[in-house]
Amino acid sequence: MRKSKKIVLGLAFLIVFSLLFNIVLPKAKAMTVEEILAKIAQLQQQIAQLQKQLSAIQKPAVWCHNFNRNLRYGDAGPEVKALQIALEKEGFYKMEPNQPSYFDEKVASAVTGFQEKYRNEILTPWGLKYGTGFVGRTTRAKLNALYGCGVVQKSECQRNGGVCINFLAECKKGYQESSFSCKYKNEKCCVPVKKSIKVISPNGGEKWVQGNTYLIKWQVKGIRENLNIYLYREYGDNKRSLTLIAGGLSPEVTHYSWTIPSYQPTEGKYKISVRTESYGGMFSPHTEGFEDESDGYFSIVAQEVSECTDSDGGKDYYTKGTVTDEGKTYADYCIDSSTLREYFCLEKTAGGLGGVAEEDYACPYGCESGACKPGITVLSPNGGEEWSFGTLQTITWSSKGIDKVNIYLWFPDGATCLLTKDIPAANESYTLTIQENQQCSNIEKQITPGQYKIAIWSEEPAMDIAAPHDYSDSYFSIGKQKSITILSPNGGEEWFLGNTYEIKWNSSGFEKVHIDIIDGSKNTAYTLASELSASEGKFSWKIGSQWPELSAGDKYKIRVISYPFPASGEWEEGVNYDVSDNYFSISQPVKGITVLSPNGGEEWKIGNTYTIKWDSSGYDSSASVQIGLRDTRYDPNLAEGEAAIVNTTNTGSYTWTIPSEIGVMKLGAGNVYKVVIYIEGGGIPQKYDVSDSLFSIKKGITVLQPNGGEIWEKGDAAAIENIDHRAMIKWKVNGIFAEDTNFAVIKLKKGNEVVRVIGAVPIYPPWDSPDHSWQIWSVPQDIEPGDNYKIEIIPVISETSGQWSTDMKEVVGGIGDESDNYFSIVTQVQEVSSVGLKEIENQLAFISQVISRLAGQIKELLKR
Incomplete structure (x- = not known):
């Protein structure tokens, strides 16, 4: 540690010295360029020496561990932790933060990779080809050889034949930079550049047939020179030949398709040689270039009768098949998610030849498990079509790999109505007729006008989403037949x-x-x-x-x-x-006139307004028209038999409000009247027409109030002078005369049922107003409240006297009336007394005072 400090201080001193040298000294003494460069070189040499010493001192601590017991799935503890570290160093395992020391599937998989990397030392002694994931004796031996304590451990770079150099230096000739790790961070790994050619196929034992096409395959590493392919043959008494198959191939190419000539000799044995162009010929010395040949010999044979068999019967892309020929088996497989490699037997030729062939087929619906996935596509109807009930329609589709289909009508709510089932998919069409309100056979639904789709499934039930199926892309319509x-x-x-x-x-x-x-x-x-x-x-x-x-x-x-x-x-x-x-x-028209309305059977009512209509031909609109009314009970030449309604022009119609009488003709009878219309103009003699059949003009009553929307309160009665009170009944008399000694019976109806006969009053009571009659009624308390009441008034006549009696009968030719719309009867609303209002006002005043007092107290508390 002290030495390390000294080196660091030395580096610092050199840096400071260099600064002084570059900044201070020039002020004291001018130096030549040669002297400055010499000083720089000297400093660089000293810095490099110090860096080397520092690297030697600061070597990282080397991790080691002796593996002394077998490890297996489910173990845990420090031994497993050490195993995880070693596997990570080998690149088979990645430690996560807070990684548990547990031998799980991930560890077992990493152990397997480690064993197969060092197969010769770990697996071969046991006769194994593939790793087991169990850390046994030979696995531990290899782990200890790499990471055991006391073992001089090589870096990953050294273990792979490389050398570690300073990361600033360049790899020497014949070496290239590698990603293998070195012991020190300031080093990089250089490994020898390996150039090689490896023949993959044919590599020994194959039988290739004259006239067939095969792939010659090889691998190339580190070579940039073009390649030649030769056929090497040994035959007869130590005879040899070398025939060029293809030359000048790019080193990027890894295979060549070769069709064996039919004349290629079958005698002898063969190898394929792939070599660089600089490698030379067959017997010349090979001091340059690279070459590889088949490891073993293969043979070229004459075409024979193929005993090829195919489990799926040929090119069946939707069944995974296996082809067997001359002892070899080829299984169909998916090259990718959409492409199938399909093997099949070639047809025998005239010469009896056959064999195995392959085809790469693009699966329309994808490839899975060695076969194309079956699928369906609805073609028609596919959206926008308009079908009509009761007409013949055709559904079309395309399908692959499916035997039979079921066809459904798909409702917008997701319901599926079965139209037909078990239709051969290969038909790819089905014709049907759909009737309006047709009942679905599989669900409680009817087919009504609306929007639908067609759904086609490969099998029942339709809800099995895993089964191949398809829908129309958009909705089409089914409606009434056009x-x-x-x-x-x-x-x-x-x-x-x-x-x-x-x-x-x-x-x-x-x-x-x-x-x-x-x-x-x-x-x-x-x-x-x-x-x-x-x-x-x-x-x-x-x-x-x-x-x-x-x-x-x-x-x-x-x-x-x-x-x-x-x-x-x-x-x-x-x-x-x-x-x-x-x-x-x-x-051209024949001049004349035709009464259109009334033309027979109508029931018109005195006081109401109606339209008289006619049609004329040969007359213009200025022609003179006279409209009259005939009472067929009398001679039309008498005043009682025909009366004039109006003189007008030829407009085709006239609006008439029916009076009680026309001149001396009193109106109000059933099925005795006809309209007569005369026309004259343009110098043409007068023509006329009458209604084809009789119609009626009846006396009657019109209810004015209540006539819909009124609200009556039970117990409500009106003073006579208050003629606009809401509980008043009003009506109008049409064509009923005093000499008829008539009465009006007033009834209360709830819906269509009479619930109360209010009474009978004279049709013309003494208190009549100029334009209507009226009567006051106090609604009894026993009348049920409701909003569907009407008043009905029927004219009657007493046969015994001019007073009301129970023997009254309806007036002959009379028409009663009822309210046009419903009115309501409700319970009388109670008024709030002045005493009650005063009490409510007092309570509100008290509440207001309490709220004011509380607000003041809150303000005082806030001040504190």
Whole structure:
């Protein structure tokens, strides 16, 4: 230690001296360049000498240990710790922080590597090729030879034939720097450069067949010179020959594919020689270059009939097979995760030749355990397709290595509906028809319009995720069967210019349609309407009222097309478009008028408003129209038999609020009325039309209040003068006269059930307002609260007197009424007394005082 200190002090002195020499001395005396360089060289020499002495003194402590007992899996303690250290020094083990001294699988694996590294000394004496992981006698002997105490231990570099030099120096010629460690940190390892050639195949014992192709393989180390390959042959009476197979090969090449000529002699024995170009010929002295030849002889034989057998029957990429030929066995294996090396027997040639061949096959679904993995790919439907219920559809797929498949319809919620099973995978297609609401056979689900995928599995059940399977990439749709069928006009109809007709069709599976009219005489189509709702099923068309301007003719058809239009090449009649089956005609109009509404069977009510409609042909909108009402119980020539409603123009409709009477004609009867419409204009004699059948105009009552949304409280009654009170019943009388001695029966309904007859009052009570009748009702306490009440009022007549009685009957031709919507009946809300309010106010004031007092106390505490 003292010596070490002296050396360090010496180094320090030299450094200080050098500083003084470079800084101070020049001030005292100028030195020549030669003197300065001499001083520097002297200092460098002294520093190098001191570094050498320091390295010798500061040698690291060499670790050693004597291994005196056998060690095995499961042992623990200092002996195992020492074993771990030795194995780490050998590069077979890595010590972790706080590594436990335990003989585990990791230690056993490292021991195995150590034993195989020193196989000749450890394993060969026992006749073993591979390490055992057990530290026995020969293993301990090698450990002690390397790391035993008292043994002069060589560094890793020395054990591998290298020499250690200063890390600043260069390796001498013939040596190269290595990663092997030296004893000292400031040293590096230099090992001899080893140049070599090693023939790998053929290396003795092989039988190569004329005409076949084989790989000649070798290894090269440290050589940068091109290579030549020779075939060496010994035959006859000590005869030899050397034939060049290939020359000028790069030293980077490690194999050569050689097809043995069919004329290559089979007599004799052969070796392969791989040598550098500078090595020379066969019999010349070899002072330069490198060469290696097969360790043993191989033979070249004539082609024979192959007795080759293949367990998988040939090129079966999806079954791991073994090929046996001439006593040798070749097993299929995976070169990598996607490539299979497949062995198979060659077919016999005309000459009876065969043998073993190999092929590298790219597995579509990956390679595993010596065979391609089976797989399935759904091709169609694969997303975006539109299927229709009841139509024939085809599912297609591709598959490899699979016998049969099961096909499912996959719901978005993950459910799988079995469509079919045990279909040969090689078919790669399946045709089926799916019906709307079809019941799945394997789950409680029905197939309804929606989005789906096809799932194809190699076996049941579908939930076995390990089985080969595939889904459609995206969703496709299944919906109602698409169709368009024209109903009218469909051929033979005669339509008139200026009249309005309905074009009708049936459709399914489309949202919108487009309508054309086709003029067959010109082979031209004109648009009538576009983007119509397909589900509407009809379009009202007034011929000639707008473009196109059509002329009379008998070669017209209607065409209805799905919108947006089908793509080119996808038009299919009856599916996405339809045309009238035959021609219909468009003719000049015959002037006339037709009553459209009321046209028979209607029940109209006095006081309500209705629309009278008609259609005319041959008249313009300025024509004069007179609308009248006929009571068929009387002669139409009498005032009671026909009365005028209005004189107007030819607009096609008139809105009429029905009065109680028209002139002397009193209204209010069932199925006795018809509307008559007269038209005149353009110099054409007057024409008219009447309703085809009878309709009714009835007397009646209209409930005004409650009519929906009101809230009545039980026990609530209104003063007579308060006519707007919420518990008031109001109604209006339509067409009922005083001489009918009429009454109104008022009923309370809950839902559709009458729960209380409130009573009967005169239809015209003495307290009537100018525009309605009314009655006050106090809601009894026994009425159940609810929000589904209505008031119903029915007109009745007493046959005995002008007073209310139980023998009242409904007025002939009269119509009752009920509230349009529900109103509510609730329990009466109790008001809060002024005394109770005062008490609440006092309590709130007291609470406020307490809170203020507490706040003051908190402030005082905070000040302290």
